[in-house]
Amino acid sequence: MISALRGTVLSVSGGMLVLDVGGVGFAVSVTARHALTLRQGTETTVLTSLIVREDSLSLFGFPDQESLEVFTLLIGVTGVGPKSALGVLAELTPSEVALAVARDDDAAFRKVGGIGPKTAKLIVVSLTGKLTAAHAAAASSSGPTAGPSQLVRDNVERALVGLGWPERNAAAAVDEALETASETDAGNVQSLLRLALAVLGPAPHAGGAR
Structure with missing residues (x-):
């Protein structure tokens, strides 16, 4: 394995x-x-x-254990193959999956290509009670107006570090970007990364940081 x-x-x-x-x-x-x-x-x-x-x-x-855990649970649902499971994670973060399950919101899964109404409902039923404590807590405390998930922040900061910025600078840029970001942008990796990059300016040259 x-x-x-x-x-x-x-x-x-x-x-x-x-x-x-x-x-x-x-x-x-x-x-x-x-x-x-x-x-x-x-x-x-x-x-x-x-x-x-x-x-x-x-x-x-x-990128993280949470995503892998959700993927593993999804492919255990009848009618959900690995490509469809990956498609779910392309649309929803692990916390958003937990929130949809907690709210019995099968519509969140129907927007994923290849997943029909019956399979979407089966996902909700099958995953109920199987998500980790961290996901369950996120689902119970989060809502449409909740702040960005830690996963989104971590992914953006990891991307910035990979591009050459020190961790401290990356974290500060994300914080600054979140001050002006809309709720939608704050919960989306691509949008938040774009805003953080605007804060930081041109990427540092390789080996230039000390």
């Missing part, structure tokens, strides 16, 4: 990451949200799920 990979990003396009691990290139399917945080030539670690089929071996990669 391949549970994690650490290596250099050879390429990342759309939902496919190619990671060089000891001279071997591993093709890993990721969400567009995750892909946005990756840059060619940088080193990264992805948590992985290896899906074995009669005619193929497929790797699906995640």
Whole structure:
């Protein structure tokens, strides 16, 4: 079982990451949200799920344990394959999945390609009571006007560090961006990253930071 990979990003396009691990290139399917945080030539670690089929071996990669846990739960639901499960995580963060389940909101899953009304309802029923305590807490305390999830902040800060900024600068930029961000932008990795980049200005040259 391949549970994690650490290596250099050879390429990342759309939902496919190619990671060089000891001279071997591993093709890993990721969400567009995750892909946005990756840059060619940088080193990264992805948590992985290896899906074995009669005619193929497929790797699906995640930036954190929460996303991997939700993916594992989703593929355990009848009618939900790994591509559909990844599609859910492309649309919803783990906390948003928990919130939808807690609210019995199957509509949140129907907007994912390949998931129909019956399967969406089955996801809600199947995941009830199975999410981690952290997800359950987020679901019970969050609402449409809640602040950005820690996952969104972490992903944006990780992306900024990967681009060359010190962790302190990255965290400060995210804080400043959140001061003016709308609720929608604050809860979206791509939007928040764009705002933080505007705060920081041009990317530092490699090796320029001390």
